Amino acid sequence: MLVNQFLLLSAFLFCTGVYGVLARRNAVMVLMSIELMLNAVNINLLTFGVLHGTVSGQVFALFIIAVAAAEVAVGLAIVLLIYRNRSNIDVDDLDLMKG
Amino acid sequence: MELAMLAFERPAIDWHAFAPELVLLAVGSILTLIDIVYNERARRVMPALAAVGLLATLVPVLTLAVDGADRSMFDGAFVVDDMALTLKALFLISGFVVVLLSVDYIRDGDYHENEYYSLLLASLLGMVLIASSRDLITMFIALELLSIPAYMLAAWRKGGATSNEAGLKYYLMGVFASAIMLYGMSLIFGVSGSTQFDAIRVALDTGGDSAPMVTLGILFVLVGFGFKVSAVPFHTWAPDVYEGSPTPITAFLAVAAKAAGFVALLQLVFVAFSGRYDVVEPFFWIMAALTMTVGNLMALRQTNIVRMLAYSGVAQGGFMLAPFAVAGQATDSAIQAIVTYLIIYAFMNLGAFAVVLAVAKKTRSGEISSYAGLFSYAPGLAVAMTVFMAALAGIPPAGGWVAKLLVWRALLDASSVQGTVLAVVVAFNAVLAFSYYAKVLREMWMSDAPDGDTSPVSVSGTLTLALGLTVLATLAFGVFPQLAARFGDFSASFAL
């Protein structure tokens, strides 16, 4: 099986996700970048699951998908909350507390 | 893939072993239901129900403890042993105290009260679960279960800009760290082919080929939990979130959530990664030294008490991380040190937050300077705070000294140079730490009340109960350290 391609793809996705998280100002974009990272993980898990011939990888991936959904829901809720209070979802502007 | 593999067989379920989680789940569900049915009318009973529910959850924990036998389910993915029970009890009691702290705060503020307790219980369920998880998936689920409600709770003060900010920061950092951790888990799964810790341990022990991948995997996973326990440099969220969140939640995050992170680390380091101490030990050495030093140095400059406690929590986390640095060389003492530290830390830190809550009610301020003259108008609170500060600083007879002692003991037990050097670093930090705890003491005892305002502080019954509980526990642990230390003595659990 061509494991490496999948792993490289996953690594690329993961890095993209990281870049997105660190670089995008828009909170929603950041959330999406995180989804990218999680999906990179899913690819990894599926690949390894197949490699080792076990379903654990797929199970794990399913759980991640489910949890990610919940997470995004919460995340969006918080983003909305902020938008409501500030009419702005630029994460860079959130620095009331520091030092 | 053969179909036989996919054929579902209901695994044997030991209901007794599962009872604490089930009870907690039931209580949580009931609370949610009541909220749905009775809505606002239920506000008054919610905290009481939550508290009772937590205490009820303690019952199966106790029966399991009395029973004494180690139980294992789902091919070893869920384990109930002494340590798991001890930690579950710790989480539950911490949760109970947090509920006590919350009652007035949540009632008096502009908060959704019913959901608050449901979410709190949900988060606690995650914690209780994490204590038993011996499997990557279980652990992940449990972790998310405790985290996601916590994100919401952090942002619970919906109208407050700081609370919003805290929520978002916590959320983003948490999810980001989770993603990194998951990536690490996937790598480890890739090498070992299993999600179960025992299998991972065996696989890592023998899997010499893919060493870099294992190392990377371990690193990523540990970083994920390093975030949870706010180890430097993954701590940056903590001060902001602590400051912004509602104070009872801050207490909850600082104690229960952090403890959960440590519990996970315990399982991972001593079970899953116990074949790779060559990676784990230096990693934690660096983390521990950095965490305590940076935490302390930053705490020195703080003027806000919550923020100071946040950094103090970071530094305390550093002390708790230190025994991991000798995880392989002095396994038993290290586990003992960490667990004992967790127990004592929970009480002293919760206590400190209880005082903060009580004082803030009068002063409406989080500044350390607002504690000026506290001793003159609220001697009880001042003495209690003194006990907690002394405990955090590790001054006998308040409990903290036992925790530090055990950390030192573990580090020296390793009889290695690294261990000894880290012990000295801990010693220096213990001294450094006192200087900012002393700042609070100084304000309380040695300064005059601002504006000569010496009207007494009214402390509600629940808060008094919480204070009494924590003061008593903190002192008892200090005078009879065996009380706490025996719960940390799990030499049998990890005799692998």
Next chain:
Amino acid sequence: MLENAYLIPLLPALSFVFILLFGKRFKGGDAVHWIGIGVVGVVWVLSLVLGAQWIDRSEDALSGGGSSYEESLVVVVGSSGTGAGVLLGTEAGEGAPAPIAEPVISQITWFQSGGVEHSVGTYVDGLAALLLVVVSTVSLLVHIYSTEYVRGDVRYVHYYAFLSLFTASMLFFVLSSSILQMIVGWELVGLCSFALIGHWWEDSANSSAALKAFLTNRVGDIGLLVGMIILFFGAGTFDIFQINDMVARGEISHLVLLMASLSLIAAVMSKSGQFPLHTWLPDAMAGPTPVSALIHAATMVVAGVYMIARLYPVFYEGFAINTSSINLLSFIGGFTALMAAGLAFFQWDIKKVLAYSTVSQLGYMVMALGVGAWTAAVFHLFTHALFKACLFLGAGSVSHASHHTFDMRKMGGLKKHMPVTFWTFAIASLALAGIFPLAGFWSKDEILIGAWTGQQSGYPLMLFFGAAVAALTAAYMTRVIYYTFFGEYRGHGTPHESPKAITVPLVILAGGAVLGGLANLPSPAADAIGLGGIAHRIETYAEPVNFLAPLGLTVAAPSLAMALIGLGLALSGIGVTYLYFWKGMGPQGLSERNKYARAGRTFFENKYYLDYLYNDIIVASIKWPIAKATYWFNQNVIDKVVDSVGEGARDGGQFVYRYIDQAVVDGTVNATGTAANASGESLRVIQSGKVQDYGALLFGAVGVLAIIFVIVI
């Protein structure tokens, strides 16, 4: 009494406590002196009893009845081969064994260390007995004298308390059975000296003098401590008897003894006012006069001499007195004696003259010990105590009569106003000057003979010192008498004779000054007056021959020639001075002011001219350039050194405190705190508040760690 000698110091100690605590209750303190006098009276009686018992014991020993030491059986005879002069007689007990009574030592454990018990107790022998009598006698007289002299003083009670304490301390010191005990007594008398010099502490000059006395003594005490420590480790014990015994047996190396003696001599210098640590003694005259008489003339200042006498084997062996012709001890003694005698001329304060005279006489005693004339030194100690106490008390009486001044320029002509004082003072002065047959004559004579004879050979230098001092002493005492009692009264008011409480002690002491010589008459003289039986009493009863004989001590024989020389010198001193003052004949080396000198008689009545005359003679004449230089040296160098050491220490303290303690040591501490704060401050940069920065930090750390763990390790 010999075994229970502890009572002697104990009683005055109790009286000290009693007076201190309850003294004020006695008619407001006025009657407190009766306690002091009563107790000291009892002590005096006990001392006499003890002395008598000791004499009995000695007599028993002499007649073979007492136990004695092998060593003490060695016959000690004055060596006739010294060529130092004609021997007029021989040693008492010539040709027969001279057994010495064993000292009576009673001890209890003072403290133990390493299982070894160190004792405290009493050591009674002839020397101790003699000193007990001297101390209790002078103390008793001073107590009586003070009832008048210090009457009405603000701190009358305290004064008597400290007199008691001093008496106790001194007696304790004298009875010491161990060197440690000596240190204790030594320091305690120092304390009393401090307290009494500073009695009128309202005036800062007095308290400064007290401080100076104490501190100078402390400097010497370093020597005492170190010397005693060396002795302790050399002998393995603090016990005086054992130490002496071991030295006598040659069990302690010469080097140890030399080091010990060298160290101890520093203590002697300070306590007994030997050059160069003598400067405190004249300043100590700030104290009440009776105190000066008791402490700074008769008793405390002889502590150093007593210590040498007590530990004589140590010094004898340490300085190899029996072999060398000159040693540090004798030189210091001799030099001090001469120097102080010279300085005595420059004083207008009558007490300071006497103080320098005391320094000089102490030097005499030390010199005597340095040349091996043990008995002579002790004898001189005895006689000196009597006549010097008399002189001081006399000076006090004079001052009492003339408006409490001690300035001789404000006296004069007191002879007719206070005859008793005059006569006693004159007798004591003559005794001091060494005029036959007064006490001083005999003791001084013995010292001179000792210097002349020496041990293996004579000490010409010491003889010169001794002789010069004899002449000078006579001269300066004559000067004092002239200024004080002759001429016209130059002070205020009308002087009057002092009351009985003052004059009676004077008379008693003057009697002592006359008869004191009987204590150790040389046998030829004793034979001449039909008292052969009482010759060489001190020598017989007190000299620790049992220790000294094995070391080769020889005792000089009396010499008529020496006696005549000494007497001649004294008379010439008196004569020359008499000519200066009464006859106005001075050295004619001076120019225009000579006419004043010649016509002096008419101007003597005039204080101004008198001063002028005297000053010019002294200042301008070439007769005293050395004395002048010495005085300058004394005031500007030695005294300055003493003072500037104090100032230096204080400046040093300032420096260390300001620049080292506060700046460096404490500075480091505070800097650590500042540094911690500063690094906390700089670390805040990473806490920017921006969540993406946090994320970057988190991921960056992961990257760095990954690189470290995967690639580096």
Next chain:
Amino acid sequence: MQATGFDAWAVSLVVFLPLLGALVMLAVPSKEEETHKLIALVSSLGALAAGIYILVQFDYDNTSELQFLVDKSWIDVINSRFIVGVDGLSLPMLILSLVVVPLCIVYSWQHIPEPGNPKAFLMLILVLATGMNGTFVSHDLILFFVFFEIVLLPMYFMIGVWGGPERKYASLKFFLFTLFGSALMILSFLALFFVAEDPSGTALNTFDMRALSQWAGAGLSLTTAVVIFGGMFMGFGIKVPMFPFHTWLPDAHTQAPTVGSVILAAVLLKLGTYGFIRIALPILPRAAEQWAPWIGLLAVIGIIYGALGCLAQTDMKRLIAFSSVAHMGYVMLGISTLTTLGINAAVFGMVAHGLITGILFFVAGSVKERYHTLEIARLGGLLKAAPRMGWILGFATMASLGLPGLAGFWGEFPAILAAYQPAPALSEELFRVYMVIAALGTVLAAGYLLWLYQRTAFGEPTEEFADLEIADVNQYEWLAWTPFLLAILAFGVYPNLIFSLTDDTVGNIVSAFGG
């Protein structure tokens, strides 16, 4: 042999009665000041009574044996036990501590410093008492550590709340210094736990001082031993305090309230020296031999340095504080000789310094109360204004400068004496140099003390205070001070009172040094 019957409780009573008193006081409302004073006094006197019982029942023929021994389990997981007992070394220190506390309470009767609140003040004293008493009787390293640390907070508050203008700085400095030392000290204790092994090579794993002293570092590499000793040196040395860790002391003393200074000087400083004698020397004798020359060096530096520091002071209390540095230098010099005489002298010096400096601080406190200043230049004529107090000050300065016949001498002189011939393993020449320097220190001591006395007590009162009515010693002061004065005198006249107690125990310790 464990004690039975009441004996088994005696030591615990001594330690915990004051704490009990403090707990009772907790329940009494703070308005009832007289009740608080009474409870405090009674509980401290109760402890003293138990102490006297020990004193009476003590077997003086076996001073080196641990008596009134209680050995109960405490922290099983680390094998730390509750071992308390009294031997000839503990006893004098214990009694000192037991006597000082009630006297301080008596003194406090009318001298509760600003800002008042006798309840808190007295409770702190009682907690302090528990810590101090406990330290002197514990024979388990962890127990010792706990008691050693318990005294910190009460003293911190005492200085910080009731202290002078710079109290915050001073109290924190005191605390951080001590904490730093004890952190390293506990590391050393733990290291001992792991390195100690019996001859057959099995680990002892004990904190029992008796077992560890028995072991005495056998088979341990010298380097390790020296390092471990170093940790204890820091812990104890800072407490003593030795140069150059002394800087907390003048600040703490100057700022502390009178009673705080007294307790600090009389007892707290002794915890350090006691630790050296009780723990560091017997457990690691070989390392002690390596360290001794350096300790001796720091000690003599301390003697001279402290004296010079004193000469520079303008504040009476600060001067007394600096004199502690010098006096504790003598104690440390005695210890560093590793000889019976030296260590006996050190113990004596500890007691003597406790009494003498204690009374000096008392007087300084009372002077401050009357004149509202301790500026030496502004004082003067104390003997005139308040003759009795002047006398007591004089007595104390004389005792402090080591006048024979008073207690100070017996700590100082034998220590100097012992330096002449230190333990065989040490350089004789070096210690003789120390000896001479130390002897020089006695002159400086006389200098600064007399200078102090001259300027405060002698002369006429300064114009500023000439018309001020200065009250003489009052009855509470008499009550509190008289025992100090009597003890100074008694120990000075008959030093065997202490020497005979400590000698055997010290002998056992020193036997490891062949001296």
